[in-house]
Amino acid sequence: MAVKKGGQVAIAGDGQVTFKNNTVIKHGARKVRRLYGGKILAGYAGTVADALTLCEKFEDKLSNYQGNLVRAAVELAKEWRTDRVLRRLEALLLAANREALLLISGTGEVIEPDDDIAAVGSGAPYALAAARALLRNTKLPAAEIARQALAIAAEICIYTNDRIVVEEL
Numbered sequence: 762m763a764v765k766k767g768g769q770v771a772i773a774g775d776g777q778v779t780f781k782n783n784t785v786i787k788h789g790a791r792k793v794r795r796l797y798g799g800k801i802l803a804g805y806a807g808t809v810a811d812a813l814t815l816c817e818k819f820e821d822k823l824s825n826y827q828g829n830l831v832r833a834a835v836e837l838a839k840e841w842r843t844d845r846v847l848r849r850l851e852a853l854l855l856a857a858n859r860e861a862l863l864l865i866s867g868t869g870e871v872i873e874p875d876d877d878i879a880a881v882g883s884g885a886p887y888a889l890a891a892a893r894a895l896l897r898n899t900k901l902p903a904a905e906i907a908r909q910a911l912a913i914a915a916e917i918c919i920y921t922n923d924r925i926v927v928e929e930l
Contacts, residue, residue, distance in 0.1 A: 762888040762911045763804060763855045763862050765877035766896065766903040769929060770857045772804040773907035775884070775915060776924030785922075793928045797823040800858060801830060802928050806882030807852030815841070815852050819865075830856060834863050834871045842869040853881040859930050884914035884921030904929040 763772045774792030793804045805812035822833035854865040864872045864879045880889040892910035915923040
């Protein structure tokens with residue numbers, strides 16, 4: 762779950778890892794990271810090994826393009842879509858700095874949402890709806906909107922838990 766508001770950006774992730782859609786095998790996974798010397802936030806959803814592989818690839822792209830978030834995201838998406846091995850990875854990435862918030866997928870999408878809110882993972886629709894309502898109807902900062910939206914998703918989605926980690930810039 763990512764929220765950009767008033768010069769702040771926050772990405773929140775829950776801690777649940779589910780195996781074969783019926784067994785929770787980890788409650789405290791960390792799905793949010795700081796990259797490029799803490800200047801970029803990234804969050805992911807999907808198969809754990811795939812998501813970590815993509816985070817590493819994204820970090821390499823950020824280094825190659827001197828922290829240019831959009832350029833690194835586009836280059837990652839192009840490689841992800843065209844590389845035979847990467848193409849099979851099942852994950853989605855959220856990446857943000859103070860200027861941009863992006864959703865990056867393996868089918869080549871690099872999407873900057875219109876409303877500065879994005880979510881990935883099983884609880885994404887619930888978290889997205891909650892974040893939109895909070896953004897429109899409260900004065901909460903970005904980090905608190907992300908935290909509360911994910912907490913609401915955890916109340917609804919069995920694949921989302923309430924062990925929330927938030928990183929903000």
